[in-house]
Structures are given as structure tokens and as C-alpha cells.
Amino acid sequence: MLGGNSRNRTHKRHLRTAVAGTAAVVFGFAPASAAADAVPDLRPEQWGLISIGAPEVWEETQGEGTTVALPGFAVLEDHPDLRDNLTLDTGFGGGGDEAVGTAAAALVAAHGHGRDADGGVLGVAPEAGLLAVPTEDDLPGAVRHAVSEGAPVILLPENDGGEDLAAATEEAAGAGILVVGPAEGGDDPNVLAVAGVDEANALIPGSASAETIELTAPGAELDTADPELGAAQVTGTPYAAAMAAGAAALLRTHYPQLGPEQIRTALVEGSQQGPGGLPALHVPTADRQAGGTAEDIPLIDEDLAQRDDDGGGVPVWAWLASIGAVLVLGVLLLVVWVRRSSADPYGVKAERAAEDERIAAERAAEAGPESRRRQKGGRRRKPRRGA
Structure with missing residues (x-):
């Protein structure tokens, strides 16, 4: 089933609803404590963000201008932590587990509540865009649609090892798109396969074998958004892949001259040591790795510019x-x-x-x-x- 598997766990954190208090805040006569009670700030509890060092690069990049496509994910369009970042395309019929999709989308690019994001949850790339294309039976078609929309990063909910999906991810890679997915199911060379770890830096139960894992990222008891406009704690490989997709969006924004393979290499080679020697996602070192590669790649194609000067100029x-x-x-x-x-x-x-x-x-x-x-x-x- 799209959007996760039986190993994913979701523990909801119900927020206290205070409609009267919210209205009072709007009209300016409620004390600050009321607003804080209505919208708790969960960011200090987001161990995954701290673990990968995402806030350390936010002064340089927060993913602005980069869209992460989520084919196969059903996402709540009106969640306050995702509002304005999310575009929902139901052209492939919709459907799917909205709890899984909303949680994964928030891990990628949630921006918190309110004008100053003083509550709620944050994603790895808080200013990145999200394109959700929910579908229950045509994941390859949704991937191809994401390719046609030009999203530079695609997050898969699963990798079933099917030929149709493999053909779609190959098309995406050929179009210059980085495809990120959970390390489970098929072994697709066009997909950055990510496994989840817990706070003790151990693989979560039911993880894929080490030889199929290319990168690890936080994937256990992650604070994120849920469809009830509140927050939840989730565990599962797709959520680890979401963290890696957010990191890819940060690098793509910071170094737009890099191609998908170069960003993929930066994420893996710019990692820290994870369980069993596996690479563990670490955004600051990955960013430095990408920066070293980008030094030799100009933002403008100088060869193309030279050809224009030599052959495309107007004669005297x-x-x-x-x-x-x-x-x-x-x-x-x-x-x-x-x-x-x-x-x-x-x-x-x-x-x-x-x-x-x-x-x-x-x-x-x-x-x-x-x-x-x-x-x-x-x-x-x-x-x-x-x-």
C-alpha cells in the first residue's frame, strides 16, 4: 500500500484546542501564555533536526525556490504548518493514508505556526515547496507527472521493485531529478535508498539489509504534523527518507549548478559514521562537500557562452x-x-x-x-x- 508499511508507527499528540483563546489573540486582548498553550512549540523536541545539524545551515539556505514532489502521498492541504508551502494535485485520483503523507511532508518542509513560526513543527527545509500527487494505484504515473512539473527532488513513499516504477525513476534521473526513497523493497540504482535510525543511532526494527542502504537518517519517534491539525510522533523508513529529501532541497537551493548525482554524492560522502559504518546524514558536512564540488562548476555554462560568442555572434x-x-x-x-x-x-x-x-x-x-x-x-x- 502506498504511503508506508506495517512497520510505520504514529503516536498522536493532541493539542489543546482553544477557539476562544485563538480569537482573543486575533483581536489582541489575550495574554501571551494563552497563545503558547494553544500552539505549543515542539521544535526543541525535534531531535531529528538537531541530529542532522539542519539548523546550522539555515542562515545560508532553507530550501527556498526548490520544490520537493511527493508522488503517492496524501497530504492535508490545510495544515497550518504546511500552508503556502504545499500544492496538492489530485489528478491521479487521490487516496492514500493522509496521516503518513502529512507527517512526511512536514518532515520535509513544515514552517511552523504563525507569522514568526513560534509554534508547531519545522521541516528540514522550511522554505521549500511541496507538490503532493496522491494516488493509490499509479505511482509510476505520479512520478512521471512530478517530472513534467520540473520538481528537482522527488520523495517516494515506497520502492516496490516493479519495472514500471523503475522505468519512471530512470526517466526522472535522466531529467536531472534526484529521487529519494526508503531502503526497502527493490534495489533501484536511480533512487537514493535511505534507512531510519533511532536516537541511539541504531537502525530501526525491520530495516533493510545493509548492502541495500545508501544513507541513514533519523526515522524513529520524530515529532511532526498530523491531519488533525496537531502533532504526532512517527517511526518508519519513509520518514527517514523524508529527512534526506529535505536535506537534498537545502543543497539544491544553495548550489543550483550541481546535478542530482553530485548532490547525491555530497549527501553520502559528506556524512558521518552511522550504525555498522553506514553513512549517517549530516547537513553541514554535506553542504561543505557540495560547496567544494560547486567551486569548479560555474553557475553559467561558460562553454555554451563561448560558443555563442564564437559562432552565434553577428559579423562586423x-x-x-x-x-x-x-x-x-x-x-x-x-x-x-x-x-x-x-x-x-x-x-x-x-x-x-x-x-x-x-x-x-x-x-x-x-x-x-x-x-x-x-x-x-x-x-x-x-x-x-x-x-
Whole structure:
């Protein structure tokens, strides 16, 4: 069944509901103790966060701008610790255990209650986004949908070893996505397989064999959110995988130039010693490991930029031709403007010419026939003497 297995345990912590007290806080007349009673701060009790050192890197990165997809997880959309971080996509039918999904989502990216997160629980990457795609019978399809949505990290609820799921995770890895899942079931090379440990750094009961475990993370009695708008303690391998997915979101935000395999390597090689010599998740050392790798990888692909400069630039002759064309166009526009400005748009010159012709005609009429004959024949010759 999607979303967990029989080894997962959930112990609910029911919060005291105080509707009247909450309303009083909204209107500003309740004492601070009432608010603290209504929304207890569970962060000091979250041993998993302290164990992996997540708060030590929060000044540098909290996962902002990175989305972790949760295909197969049913998550309560209205939980106050997840509100605004979570997008719920029910295009694959929904369904599933909402308690498991909400708990796992909160371990990845819960941000606490209230404007200042002064209560509730926190996830490993409190500012990361979450895309939940619940489904009961099409986990491979939900994984492919998460790939199409561009989520750089995918958290699986299970790894059943099926060919369809393996094909979907292979597509995800090929698209540059890091897939994280519980170390149980199939051995998928495209999935970072995570096992859970308790506070004593021992594998939780029922863990997979050591050769199938790539990384360990806290997975026992973890304080997290539950669908009743309160908190719960959970134990199970999927919750350890959720912790690792949150850590991957932190590194992905801090070093966006790194690919999924480089982040995966940083999480494993930047670990501490766990049970039986297995790698144990530790975010600060993983972050330093990733930083060392990122030093040699620029944020911009310099080879691509060089190719653009060498082969994709505009030739000099093309620039000169463009400038010449602009100048010619400018000269033509100037000529047109001058001609238009010196023309006779209102017909003044034509009227003056017509008026001159009319005046000349009137004068000719006043001069009489004799004048016209003179104009026609010219000057009279004087008679010769003796004629």
C-alpha cells in the first residue's frame, strides 16, 4: 500500500484546542501564555533536526525556490504548518493514508505556526515547496507527472521493485531529478535508498539489509504534523527518507549548478559514521562537500557562452550594413520632411497665380481694342519722307 508499511508507527499528540483563546489573540486582548498553550512549540523536541545539524545551515539556505514532489502521498492541504508551502494535485485520483503523507511532508518542509513560526513543527527545509500527487494505484504515473512539473527532488513513499516504477525513476534521473526513497523493497540504482535510525543511532526494527542502504537518517519517534491539525510522533523508513529529501532541497537551493548525482554524492560522502559504518546524514558536512564540488562548476555554462560568442555572434559586416541602412533611411525621411515642409499644402501659391491671371485679364479688357491691336501687331512704323 502506498504511503508506508506495517512497520510505520504514529503516536498522536493532541493539542489543546482553544477557539476562544485563538480569537482573543486575533483581536489582541489575550495574554501571551494563552497563545503558547494553544500552539505549543515542539521544535526543541525535534531531535531529528538537531541530529542532522539542519539548523546550522539555515542562515545560508532553507530550501527556498526548490520544490520537493511527493508522488503517492496524501497530504492535508490545510495544515497550518504546511500552508503556502504545499500544492496538492489530485489528478491521479487521490487516496492514500493522509496521516503518513502529512507527517512526511512536514518532515520535509513544515514552517511552523504563525507569522514568526513560534509554534508547531519545522521541516528540514522550511522554505521549500511541496507538490503532493496522491494516488493509490499509479505511482509510476505520479512520478512521471512530478517530472513534467520540473520538481528537482522527488520523495517516494515506497520502492516496490516493479519495472514500471523503475522505468519512471530512470526517466526522472535522466531529467536531472534526484529521487529519494526508503531502503526497502527493490534495489533501484536511480533512487537514493535511505534507512531510519533511532536516537541511539541504531537502525530501526525491520530495516533493510545493509548492502541495500545508501544513507541513514533519523526515522524513529520524530515529532511532526498530523491531519488533525496537531502533532504526532512517527517511526518508519519513509520518514527517514523524508529527512534526506529535505536535506537534498537545502543543497539544491544553495548550489543550483550541481546535478542530482553530485548532490547525491555530497549527501553520502559528506556524512558521518552511522550504525555498522553506514553513512549517517549530516547537513553541514554535506553542504561543505557540495560547496567544494560547486567551486569548479560555474553557475553559467561558460562553454555554451563561448560558443555563442564564437559562432552565434553577428559579423562586423552585418553591423556595418545595418548602420548604413539606418543612415540611408534617416536621409530619406529627412528629404521627405523637407519636401513636405516646402510644398503648398493649403493652395496659397495656386490662388495667387489665378489672381494674377485674373488681374492681367481685367487690365487687358480696360485697354480697349486699340491696345489689343497694338499688342497684336506691335509698334507702327513711321512713314518715310517723300512718300
